[in-house]
Amino acid sequence: MRKAPEDPTLPGESVEIPLLAPHLSTPHFPARQIAGYVTSLILTGLAFALVAYRLLPLSTLLIVVLVLAFIQAAIQLGVFMHLREGRGTTWHLPIIGLGLFVGLGIVGFSIWIMLFKSGVS
Amino acid sequence: MNNPIGALPAEFENTHEGVKILGFWVFLATDVMLFASLFAVYVVYRSRVALGPTPAQIFRLGPVLAETLILLTSSFTVSLSLYAARTSHLKAAIAWLVVTLVLGATFVSLEIHEFVTDVLAGHTWHQSAFLSSFFTLVGTHGSHVTFGIGWAILLTLELAFRGLTVANRRKLFSFALYWHFLDIVWIFLFSVVYLAGVMT
Known part of the structure; x- marks a missing residue:
C-alpha cells in the first residue's frame, strides 16, 4: 500500500549522519x-x-x-x-539525548553536592 | 494490509506530520528536565522528615506494585493500538486505546486513594520537606497521566469519526510517545521513591 519515498525530496530530509539513519520495520x-x-x-x-x-x-x-x-x-x-x-535524519535522538544529559546532570550533581555535609545542607 | 519491512510508517509520510513528531520529541526532552528537577528536589529532601513520617512509615508497597503493573500493561496496550493503526486495523486501534485509557483511569484512582489516605492521616505536604517534595513529584506525574486520559478520550472520538487519516496516525503516535514516557517516569518513581523508600 505505502512505499518508502524513493529519495528525500526536500532539503533536510536526507540522512546527513549515518549514525542517525532511521531503522524502520513493522512486522506481521x-x-x-x-x-x-x-x-x-x-x-x-x-x-x-x-x-x-x-x-x-x-x-x-x-x-x-x-x-x-x-x-x-x-x-x-x-x-x-x-x-x-523517523523521516530522514533522526534528529530527535540528539534532542532527547540532550534532555537526558541535562536531567541526569541535575539529579547527579544535586546528590553529589549534598554529600558534602557542610554549609548548604 | 501490512507494511512491507522497511517501509515508512504513514505518520511520517507527510513532511508536516514528521516535523510535528519531531516537535513532540522536543516537548518530551523538556519534560525530562522538569521531572529531573523534581527528582533532584526529592532525593535532596527525602531524609528531611521534620516531625512527620519517614518514607518507610507511609509507603505501602502492595498498592504501589498494583499501580506499576497497571501502568506497565497500559503502556503495552497503547503500543498494540499503534501497531493496529500501522497495520490499518481501525477497530483494534480504537479498542486498545480504550483499554489504555481505562487502565490509566484505574491507575489515577489508585493514586488518588493513596494520597487521600495519607492526607486523612494528617500527612499533608505542609508537614515536612520530604512530604512536600513527594507530593509535588508524584502529583506532577499523576496530573500528566490525568491529562493523558483526557487526550486519549478525544483521540478515540477522532479515530471513531474520522478514521485512520495521516493526521490521526501522527496524533496516535504522539500520544503513544507521551504515554510510554510517563511509564518511564513511573519506573523511576517506583524505584527511587517507593522501593528505595522502604529500604531501611
Missing part, C-alpha cells in the same frame, strides 16, 4: 511489543522481590534496583517508543 506480528512487555514484567517483579524479601545487602540493593530501572527505561524507549524511526 507485534512480537517485539510482547517480548518488551514480558521483559518489563520480569524486571519489575525482580526489583520488587529483591526489596520486599531483602534478597541483597542494603549497600548493593539500591544500585541493583536502579540498574533494573534503567534497563526498563531503555526497553520502553527502544521497543515501544520506536526510537530509531
